[in-house]
Amino acid sequence: MSRFRAPHLIALVVGLAFLYAPMLVLIVYSFNASKLVTVWGGFSTRWYATLFANEALREAAFLSLRIAFVTATLATILGAMAALALTRFGRFPGRTLLGGMIAAPMVMPEVIIGLSLLLLFVGMNIERGFWTIVVAHVTLATCFATVVIQSRLVTFDRSLEEAAQDLGAPPLRVFFTVTLPLIMPAVAAGWMLAFALSLDDLVVASFASGPGATTLPMRLYSAIRLGVTPEINAASTLLIALVAALVVVASLAVKRDAAAR
Amino acid sequence: MTALRRALVAAPPMLWLGLFFLLPFLIVLKISLSHAALAIPPYAPHWSGLDSWREFLAALGVENYRTLAEDGLYLTAYLSSLRLAATATALTLLIGFPLAYAIARAPRGWRPLLVVAVVLPFWTSFLIRVYAWIAILRPEGVLDSILMALDVTSAPLNLLNTQTAVLIGMVYSYLPFMVLPLYASLERLDRTLVEAAQDLGASAWRAFWTVTVPLAKPGIWAGVFLVLIPSIGEFVIPDLLGGSDTLMVGKVLWTEFFSNRDWPLASAVAVVMLVILVGPILIFQRVARMERAR
Helix, strand or coil: CCCCCHHHHHHHHHHHHHHHHHHHHHHHHHCECCCCCCCCCCECCHHHHHHHHCHHHHHHHHHHHHHHHHHHHHHHHHHHHHHHHHHHCCCCCCHHHHHHHHHHHHHCCHHHHHHHHHHHHHHCCCCCCHHHHHHHHHHHHHHHHHHHHHHHHHCCCCHHHHHHHHCCCCHHHHHHHHHHHHHHHHHHHHHHHHHHHHHHCCHHHHHHCCCCCCCHHHHHHHHHHHCCCHHHHHHHHHHHHHHHHHHHHHHHHHHHHHHHC | CHHHHHHHHHHHHHHHHHHHHHHHHHHHHHHHCCEECCCCCCEECCCCCHHHHHHHHHCCCCHHHHHHHHCHHHHHHHHHHHHHHHHHHHHHHHHHHHHHHHHHHCCCCCHHHHHHHHHHHHHCCHHHHHHHHHHHHCCCCHHHHHHHHCCCCCCCCCCCCCHHHHHHHHHHHHHHHHHHHHHHHHHHCCHHHHHHHHHCCCCHHHHHHHHHHHHCHHHHHHHHHHHHHHHHCCCHHHHHHCCCCCCCHHHHHHHHHHHCCCHHHHHHHHHHHHHHHHHHHHHHHHHHHHHHHC
16 A cells, blocks of 8 residues: 555656646747747757847846845845744734734735735835835745744754853854854745745736836736747746756755754 | 843834735725825825824725626626636646655655655746746647647647636646645655555545545645635736636736726725635634644
8 A cells, every 4th residue: 555656656747747848848949949939940049149138138137136135135034033033932912913914925815915015105105116126025025934934943952042041142142153053044945935936026026116127027027928939938948947956956955954963 | 131132023024014014905995995086196085194084084985895896897707716716726636636645655765856846846937837838828839739740639729818728827836835735744644544444444445535535634725725815816827828708806906907097996806805815814724723733
């Protein structure tokens, strides 16, 4: 019964093929020499050249990367604070509220989050652009960073912190010399998750953005609406490669950390 | 001293989420009670200080909600969102369960790698994953080319811009959300229980339905809600893969806001969507708590 048998293997192969085939199609066709998307015209990297020559797309990519970097950093700091409060402070006034505010944005439809933030910005008369997108993304990403860091804090050996305290270290020093190094893999994972979320978001950014601030997903979205082009295939391939590299590095880091423990 | 320190740690995330998550909902609620106006911002009345709060309150009305109730379009959109999301969730469970089961049965050394393989697509751009399906489903796209080359079909299937395409896109995008909780439940499952059932004469099929499935219930529920709740308000998938016959409430909200510039009506659509989602979200949190308590 507990053996891994042919039906299991079939389920695995079919399931993973379903997940990966569409992306494989994009990657293969990004190297298609023909302008016609479905006709194979031989191997070529010409679409990567056109892609890099596309200034609007380059600008959008640069903006998205800057937003993602600031977002991930702020969200990780706020997320670490929230995770500490939720796991270490026992019962305090507002704990349920904080827990709810962390959980809700993760399942809330993006259109609602986007709309509500936009109405806040308009109501407060704030000009929309780089920083409003950052604020929107931090709000969303903090929740995910909190959950990642929290899961690490729960399984944490507190006797190490207590030892440092008994030896006379002040709380801030205990945090930076004992707690933080030990939860670092989770902090790094939270940072990367926040970065990926921000880089990927179309809906919330569309609401929070103003004229002049067009992120990469917004630019790609308007291009996609006009049709399938080899250039978008090339852009997709680059993004898939970037994310795959990040995830592989992250899982190697987690594995080494797990082995060291 | 400790209390002050704790307050300093807990306060920033609370203030941030209170200001940028909670407060905006109150504003949405307020604007959903306002009238559309040809102004910037396009709604009335405005909040203009504490002195005029009485006039401000008097100018509010429920006309947007009346529009939602009376215009059949909105009711259809809510119902078809629920129907499509429920169908997509059922299909995701149908595809995700065998996959999660197979990973849980795989040799121990393979499992972490297989879990990463399932999660990896989730990390790549959502937009690109949906876009990939446009390339596959469009007339004379990849799917048509393959099927016609194999002589399975003789004419293009015209799947793009249909509800089928929306369902495929949803199942594809949300599959990792279903597989992960299912795997967590199935991996922990005590196999000796299944063996005991079989020793007592139950067929493999019966043992599966009377032992494995009930024990995997928490994972099933978690997966169902993780797929169902976000897919009800989904915008990108129905917009890019759906056609004119695909009415989904996320798309309706987007159109009211960006195309019709009717901010109050868009806000009312959002409020009703939230009310619909509160039930599933509360049940989900209960299930998650029960799961943690086990």
